[in-house]
Amino acid sequence: MGATTDLPHIFEPFFTTKEVGKGTGLGLATVFGIVEQHRGWMEGETELKKGTTFHVYLPRRSEPVVAPATRGAPKAAGGSETILVVEDEIAVRELLQGVLERHGYRVHGAVSGLDALRVWKRHRDDIEILVTDMIMPEGVTGRELAAQLQAEKPGLKVIYCSGYTKDMFEKDSPLRANENFLEKPFKLNTLLQRIRDCADAKPKVDPGGSRA
Numbered sequence: 001m002g003a004t005t006d007l008p009h010i011f012e013p014f015f016t017t018k019e020v021g022k023g024t025g026l027g028l029a030t031v032f033g034i035v036e037q038h039r040g041w042m043e044g045e046t047e048l049k050k051g052t053t054f055h056v057y058l059p060r061r062s063e064p065v066v067a068p069a070t071r072g073a074p075k076a077a078g079g080s081e082t083i084l085v086v087e088d089e090i091a092v093r094e095l096l097q098g099v100l101e102r103h104g105y106r107v108h109g110a111v112s113g114l115d116a117l118r119v120w121k122r123h124r125d126d127i128e129i130l131v132t133d134m135i136m137p138e139g140v141t142g143r144e145l146a147a148q149l150q151a152e153k154p155g156l157k158v159i160y161c162s163g164y165t166k167d168m169f170e171k172d173s174p175l176r177a178n179e180n181f182l183e184k185p186f187k188l189n190t191l192l193q194r195i196r197d198c199a200d201a202k203p204k205v206d207p208g209g210s211r212a
Helices: 004-009 027-037 090-102 115-125 142-152 186-199
Strands: 041-048 051-057 082-086 107-112 129-133 157-162 179-183
Touching: 027 041, 082 090, 082 115, 090 107, 090 186, 107 115, 115 129, 115 142, 129 142, 129 186, 142 157, 157 186, 179 186
Parallel strands: 082 107, 082 129, 129 157, 157 179
Antiparallel strands: 041 051
């Protein structure tokens, strides 16, 4: 981190002290958002040549924590569709691929929007669902990627993932009203159910009889 003058801005989305192309400025903003969701707050302190320390404060529970009952939570069904998963965090992408493959899906993985376009060229006819992060390296966002792929294949289903809530997108962004949006961190069972709902959804038909 740079001088202490950077401290007031470190939790702002896209603020970074790294060189161009070395960081997105989203890491601390994502962590800050998660902490706020749990009614906590963060503080940071830095000293030149000594390093930076962050303190995370979370509310203390006075009553014992009881694990929620899992008996009544139905497990999401799997499927056989082919899915393109686009996620720049290797551990997260491998976890998602493994879970989806264990539930019967065929999965292609990509590390960025540009990488996804390369995968798309090879498997375009097979891919039925796109699961993509919103903010990725190499200059192609999840929204831009989805728009390009759906222009080539209108029937492609899309599920967006992001560490930001819907409220953090612009007011005119279609993602604010998009039901196929998953806020990170999400439960794997939630992803599986969203994929199943998305795959089983019937195409919308306008009054003129054409598919939306």
